[in-house]
Amino acid sequence: MSESGVHYDVVVIGGGNAGLAAALTARRAGARVLVLERAPRELRGGNSRHTRNLRCAHAAPTDILTDAYPDEELLADLERVNEGETDELLAALVAARSAQCVSWMAAFGARFQTALRGTLQLARTNAFFLGGGTALMNSYYAAAAKLGIDVRYDAEVVELVLRDGRFESVTLQSNRAPFAVRANAAVVAAGGFEANLDWLRDAWGDAASNFLIRGTPYNTGTMLRALLDAGAAPIGDPRECHAVAIDGRAPKFDGGIVTRLDCVPLGIVVDRNGERFYDEGEDVWPKRYAIWGKLVANRPGQIAYAIFDAKVRRLFMPSAYPAIEASSIRGLAAQLQLPVEPLEATVAAFNGAVQPGSFDHTALDDCRTAGLSPEKTHWAQQLDTPPYAAYPLRPGITFTYLSVRVDSEARVLATNGVPFENVYAAGEIMAGNVLRKGYIAGIGMTIGTVFGRIAGESAARHATK
Amino acid sequence: MQLNELTREGARVMTVCNACRYCEQYCPAFQAMEQRVTFASADLNYLANLCHACGECLYACQYAPPHELAINVPKTFAQLRVQSYEQYAWPAALGAAFRRQGVMTALLLAGVMIALLLGTALALNRDALLETGTAADFYAVIPHGVMVALFGGIGLFVLVALAVGAARCVRDQRTMNATAAHGERGGTPAALRDALTLKHLHVAGRDCTTGLEVRTPWRRWLHHATFYGFTLCFVSTCVATLYHFAGTPAPYAYSSAPVLLGTAGGIALFIGTAGALLHRSARDAALSDAAQDNLDRSFLVLLLLTAATGLLLLALRHERAMGLLLVVHLGVVLALFVTLPYGKLVHGLYRAIALLRYRREPDRARAKEAP
Numbered sequence: 001m002s003e004s005g006v007h008y009d010v011v012v013i014g015g016g017n018a019g020l021a022a023a024l025t026a027r028r029a030g031a032r033v034l035v036l037e038r039a040p041r042e043l044r045g046g047n048s049r050h051t052r053n054l055r056c057a058h059a060a061p062t063d064i065l066t067d068a069y070p071d072e073e074l075l076a077d078l079e080r081v082n083e084g085e086t087d088e089l090l091a092a093l094v095a096a097r098s099a100q101c102v103s104w105m106a107a108f109g110a111r112f113q114t115a116l117r118g119t120l121q122l123a124r125t126n127a128f129f130l131g132g133g134t135a136l137m138n139s140y141y142a143a144a145a146k147l148g149i150d151v152r153y154d155a156e157v158v159e160l161v162l163r164d165g166r167f168e169s170v171t172l173q174s175n176r177a178p179f180a181v182r183a184n185a186a187v188v189a190a191g192g193f194e195a196n197l198d199w200l201r202d203a204w205g206d207a208a209s210n211f212l213i214r215g216t217p218y219n220t221g222t223m224l225r226a227l228l229d230a231g232a233a234p235i236g237d238p239r240e241c242h243a244v245a246i247d248g249r250a251p252k253f254d255g256g257i258v259t260r261l262d263c264v265p266l267g268i269v270v271d272r273n274g275e276r277f278y279d280e281g282e283d284v285w286p287k288r289y290a291i292w293g294k295l296v297a298n299r300p301g302q303i304a305y306a307i308f309d310a311k312v313r314r315l316f317m318p319s320a321y322p323a324i325e326a327s328s329i330r331g332l333a334a335q336l337q338l339p340v341e342p343l344e345a346t347v348a349a350f351n352g353a354v355q356p357g358s359f360d361h362t363a364l365d366d367c368r369t370a371g372l373s374p375e376k377t378h379w380a381q382q383l384d385t386p387p388y389a390a391y392p393l394r395p396g397i398t399f400t401y402l403s404v405r406v407d408s409e410a411r412v413l414a415t416n417g418v419p420f421e422n423v424y425a426a427g428e429i430m431a432g433n434v435l436r437k438g439y440i441a442g443i444g445m446t447i448g449t450v451f452g453r454i455a456g457e458s459a460a461r462h463a464t465k
Numbered sequence: 466m467q468l469n470e471l472t473r474e475g476a477r478v479m480t481v482c483n484a485c486r487y488c489e490q491y492c493p494a495f496q497a498m499e500q501r502v503t504f505a506s507a508d509l510n511y512l513a514n515l516c517h518a519c520g521e522c523l524y525a526c527q528y529a530p531p532h533e534l535a536i537n538v539p540k541t542f543a544q545l546r547v548q549s550y551e552q553y554a555w556p557a558a559l560g561a562a563f564r565r566q567g568v569m570t571a572l573l574l575a576g577v578m579i580a581l582l583l584g585t586a587l588a589l590n591r592d593a594l595l596e597t598g599t600a601a602d603f604y605a606v607i608p609h610g611v612m613v614a615l616f617g618g619i620g621l622f623v624l625v626a627l628a629v630g631a632a633r634c635v636r637d638q639r640t641m642n643a644t645a646a647h648g649e650r651g652g653t654p655a656a657l658r659d660a661l662t663l664k665h666l667h668v669a670g671r672d673c674t675t676g677l678e679v680r681t682p683w684r685r686w687l688h689h690a691t692f693y694g695f696t697l698c699f700v701s702t703c704v705a706t707l708y709h710f711a712g713t714p715a716p717y718a719y720s721s722a723p724v725l726l727g728t729a730g731g732i733a734l735f736i737g738t739a740g741a742l743l744h745r746s747a748r749d750a751a752l753s754d755a756a757q758d759n760l761d762r763s764f765l766v767l768l769l770l771t772a773a774t775g776l777l778l779l780a781l782r783h784e785r786a787m788g789l790l791l792v793v794h795l796g797v798v799l800a801l802f803v804t805l806p807y808g809k810l811v812h813g814l815y816r817a818i819a820l821l822r823y824r825r826e827p828d829r830a831r832a833k834e835a836p
Contacts, residue, residue, distance in 0.1 A: 042531055049527050052487055109678075111669060113490045130669055131525030132487030138524055142678035251534070256527050258484035258534075318502055320484040320534075 008034045008150075009463035010456070011170055011183035013157050013223055015039070016046030017133070017445055018427025019189035020140040021452025022459065024108055026187070027147045029460035034181065035144065036155040036170065038190075038218045043254075044153060045137035046191050047215035047399065047428065047444075050256035052133060053126040054105075054449060055442035056098040064102065064112040067124045071095040074125075081438035087235075090433045093408055094443075097450040102127050105449065109139035126442040133445075160186070160226040165414065166421045184463035185422040187455045188412070189448075192400035192428045193221025194241060195253060200397070203239035210302035212246060214396045217253035224429055227404045232423075233415045236401035236432025242439055243293025248303055248392030249321045258320035261391050264292060265379050266315055266361060267308030268350055269393065271299040274333070274342035276350070281378035284364065290439060297395040304393040305336055307347075310385040315361050323389035332388045351382040399444065403432030410455035422462050424455035471544055475509040478541045481534055488522040492665045493823045494542070495522070500826055507640045510552070513545035514634075514812075514819040517666045519673035520752045543754035550760075550811050553637070555629035562807040564756050571763035571800065575770060578803075579796030585611065586792055594788040601716040601782040606791050609709070619802045626806035627814060634818050652824030659824070660817045663688060676749040683744050690737030691768065692813075697730025698775070716782065728779060734772035738765045764809035767801040 010026045012019045015037030027033045037044050057071035075095040078086060102112065111130035115123040122128075129136045144151060158178060159171035169182040193199045195217045200208035228234055250259035265281050265288070278295050282288055296304045326332040329347050333340040349372065357367035359381055367380045404412050404425050411419035412430075427448040434447055479498055482488065489495045494515040501508055518539050523529055528536040547563055554560030586594045586606055593605040604612075659665065663685050666673050672680040705715060705723035717723050742765050745758075774794035781790060 040531075042529070111671070129487075130490055131521060132485075132527065134527045135487075135521075135525035138678050254527075254532060256485075257487070258481050258528070260484070314502060318480065318483055320481040322480070 006032075006034070006150075006181075008032050008181065008183040010034075010185050010187060010459045011036065011181060012187045012189060012456075013160075013170065014046060014189035014191060014427065014429075015044050015137075015141075015151065015153075016189065016191065016427060016448065017048035017051070017136070017140075018448035018452035018455075019046075019187065020137070020144060021449050022187040022189055022424070022426050022456035023144060023149050024140065024147065025453045025456030026460035026463075027144070027149050027456075029457060029464070031460040031463050033149045034183065035149060035151045036157055036172065036181075037151060037153050038156050039153065039216065041153045043216070043218075044141065045134060045216075046219065048448070049134040049137055050132075050215055050254075051129070051136075051442075051445050052257070053122065053128040053442045054098075054101055054445035055126050055440065056101050056446060057095060058099055058102075062102075062115075064115050064127050065123065065125075066115045069125050071099060074098060077125075077440050078434065078443065081440050082436045083438075085436045087433045089408060090406070093454075094434055094447055094450050097453075098446045101446060101449045104453065105136070108143040110136050111139070122441055157190070157223065160188075160223065160230065162230050162420070162423070165231070165418075167423045185424065185459040187410075187424045187426060187452075187459050188223050188227060188404075188429055189425070189427040189452060189455070190223035190429055191216070191219035191221075192402065192431075193224055194219055194397045194400045196220040200241070203241075204297065207297055207302050210394060211243070211297065212248075212250050212255060212259070212394050212396045213253045214244075214246065214250075214255055214259065214398050215253070219428070221400070224402065224404065227412060227423070227425070227429075231414045232420070233405040233413050233417070234402060235405045236403045236436055238402045240401040240437065242290060242398040242401070243297060243395045244289050244398060245292035245296045245304070245306075245393040246396030247319050247321050248394040250394070250396065255396065259396060260289075260317075261306060261319050261393065262289075262316040263306050263308055263312070263391060264289075264393075266312040267306055267383065268346070268376065269304050269306050270338070270343060270346055271304050272301050272338065274338045274346050276346055276372075276374060276376075277304075279374045279377050281368070281376045281380060283378075286441075292393070293395040293397070296393050302395055305338065305390045306393055307332065307383065307388065307390045309383045309388050311381060312361070313389065319391060321391070323391055325387045325389045327386045327388070329383070329388055332390055336390055336392070347383050350376070350380075351384065354380045354382050398439075399428055399431075401432045401436065403428075403430045406430045406433055406451070408454070409458045410451050411458065422459070424459050426451040426455040471548055472506045472509060475513070475541055475545050476504040478536055478538060479504045479509065479512065481528060481536055482538065485528070487527075488525060488538075491521045491525075491668045492517065492519065493820075494538075497823055497826060501642050503642050505640065505642050507637045508642050509545050510549040510634075511638055511641060511819055511822060513542040514549060514815045515665075515823055516542040516546075517663065517673070517816075518543060518752060519666055519668050520749070521668055521674060523752060524674060524677050537751065539752045540754050543752075543757040546812065546815075547754070547756045547760065549634075549637075549815060553630040553633040553811075553815070554807060555626050555633070559807055562804075563760060566763045566804070566808065567759040568762050568766050571766050571804070574804065575767065575797045575800040578799040579793055582607065582792045582796050582799070586788070594792070596785075596788075601787065603715060603782075603787075603791055606788045607795065609714075612795070615799070616802065619799070623802060623805045627811070630806065630811060631814055631818060634815050638818070638822055650825075652821060656817065656821040656824045659820045660813070674749075674752075675744070675747060683740065684748075687737045687740040687744060690733045691741060691765075692737075694730045694733030694735075694737050694772070695768065697726050698734060698772075699730075701727035701730055724779065727775065731772045731776045731779070734768055735776065738769035738772065741765050742769065760809045763804070767797065767804065767808075770797045771801055 009031035010033045012023045012035045023033045023035045057074045078091050113128040156173040157170045158173045161169045167186045169180040171178050195213050246259040333343040353369035353372040369376045369380045410424045412423045412425050431447045494512050522538045528534040551560040551563045666685050672682045701723045778790045778794045
């Protein structure tokens with residue numbers, strides 16, 4: 001095995017938001033920095049390239065954030081989705097430091113949307129990147145180039161070489177023989193294992209073969225596994241992943257935002273036997289979309305169909321794929337290759353159970369069914385206005401929760417609780433410290449930015465002393 | 466790409482974009498897109514003509530090639546724009562000219578025009594053409610009546626062709642899928658300001674892109690120089706026409722309004738077009754389309770030659786070469802005139818109409834937007 005000639009202060013494994021935040025911070029602190037990005041340049045940025053915003057506390061309205069969002073409230077939101085199971089200290093750190101994210105990012109060229117347009121319901125709590133996460137990554141990479149950070153694309157790290165809890169080098173895959181890059185400190189910001197279907201099968205069995213991965217195909221968890229094998233303490237449920245129901249026609253990987261479907265509460269959802277299986281109108285969609293991935297994953301063939309009629313057609317964001325249409329339920333069954341009689345029976349039973357009410361898709365209305373199993377408790381309207389339309393649904397995996405434990409300096413902790421001397425982690429690979437279950441919009445980017453900066457600072461301090 | 470295939474591709478691209486909307490604060494094209502659920506040919510024409518090809522949305526796109534969804538909005542819109550020019554052209558048979566021109570055809574046409582004028586001048590005023598003295602008397606070379614008949618006639622045709630194109634564009638907009646109420650009024654001053662300041666070329670307060678993370682003001686300033694230079698030249702001609710009929714025939718002194726306006730305009734036009742030709746060869750090729758590129762270049766070359774020969778003619782109007790230079794200049798201007806309704810000029814017309822429509826489409830958020 002050969003060695004690259006240059007010896008860096010800090011090597012950053014992973015070129016997404018957390019990795020770049022770490023690299024920029026370390027470089028600013030005077031370190032010689034190398035970023036290893038596994039993707040080619042065109043697809044750089046990990047899952048950050050699919051993101052759109054970041055959650056941040058602020059005391060008063062700004063041009064990009066409305067009203068105020070105290071960090072205590074952000075912390076309370078975090079504790080609520082975690083049902084109390086978060087690392088209090090680290091969660092408080094994320095909430096407190098979130099307030100500085102926007103100005104820090106802007107200093108590296110990030111631009112944000114103004115809070116002007118009404119389509120942004122999250123304008124109080126979340127700052128939206130102008131053009132989205134890919135534009136943010138472009139700004140970061142341009143800033144990195146300007147500051148003299150070395151970036152290597154198509155750089156797959158196959159081994160993390162540690163000796164007695166001390167990082168020595170990384171081994172990179174290349175066309176020829178693998179070679180080593182040495183550095184005084186490593187920041188591991190290489191994401192979770194959601195794109196590793198074999199690993200997902202360990203947790204989900206063969207059903208995982210039918211999962212779609214919403215983000216980058218490069219998050220295969222190689223670095224997560226390497227750290228765990230080296231004795232890092234795991235945190236977060238190793239079987240858990242954030243799964244939403246997305247358009248079943250989406251690409252296997254990297255489908256991102258355009259595969260999402262918001263139409264579930266407006267109609268009914270049936271499995272491939274033509275049967276309903278869950279209350280589509282249990283709550284407003286932002287509070288329920290994250291359970292539907294697992295609901296669909298548990299159905300035969302990991303597929304379901306959201307069916308609605310012409311009445312609600314314009315009430316939700318369109319998907320990137322056209323709805324499948326027919327003038328009758330029978331015709332729709334044929335198009336979807338669903339058994340005709342069961343589907344007709346399901347729709348007839350549903351229509352018969354719909355109670356009178358005043359429909360309002362913007363609120364928890366009083367339109368419900370009575371006598372069905374399962375009931376639909378809101379927005380239940382008869383399916384009676386052709387054309388009928390449907391979207392196929394499949395589980396779309398956004399991220400995995402299994403992480404390595406870190407301390408407040410972003411140092412990776414060994415199973416005995418002692419930190420590794422010079423190994424730091426940031427982003428999804430350590431997000432499980434703060435986010436054990438559920439999700440709140442934009443928190444992944446907040447964790448990545450806050451801990452990326454902490455990791456970069458800690459690593460530079462260690463590497464250059 | 467075939468007409469229908471391109472329309473289908475445009476609808477596919479817009480459907481993906483409409484499900485994403487990350488680019489919504491870049492420019493009006495995306496805001497207008499959000500008013501629609503499906504995209505018919507007319508909607509695509511409108512959206513494409515709203516686009517100023519600033520390029521931001523390609524670099525920001527998570528679905529840009531090599532992603533399998535292969536979304537490239539600037540390129541798709543550039544292709545759709547050429548298609549819309551062709552669709553609106555009058556007479557329709559000449560619409561094909563939009564796809565069949567480039568620098569070579571422009572030069573060829575200029576050559577033909579020069580030859581025709583040369584023949585005319587030789588036949589009418591052989592001596593004046595070759596033996597011009599210091600009087601700078603253009604009309605001795607090409608008589609005033611001939612010039613008026615030629616340029617007046619072609620000018621009239623150009624105006625009719627552009628007017629029909631504009632009418633077809635407006636009629637096309639009426640078949641759009643958007644819910645905008647017909648017969649909306651107002652917004653004209655705002656739309657005019659949007660067009661004249663190229664407001665949407667420097668999106669969100671930053672200059673438009675030349676490449677990934679490369680933003681320069683050049684494209685905007687060169688466009689301003691070209692457009693306002695052209696306008697000054699046009700005004701100069703109009704003023705000279707007034708002078709003529711007021712009983713003060715050419716030549717005019719260097720300090721006269723027509724010469725001052727024409728000189729300022731000519732210099733601006735020269736700088737604008739020469740700069741634009743240089744700048745666009747430095748621009749990321751992924752942002753454009755071959756047909757659109759050819760249109761740009763042929764128009765720029767004719768404008769550049771018009772400015773260059775005009776300035777040269779002014780400088781040498783007391784020299785022997787004046788006669789030949791005049792013929793060359795007028796030949797180039799004739800070629801430019803003839804191609805106006807079938808070249809890049811129409812982008813300004815259809816963009817202005819699109820910007821007006823944009824100002825008239827209902828959008829609650831836009832009401833809050835700064836004027």
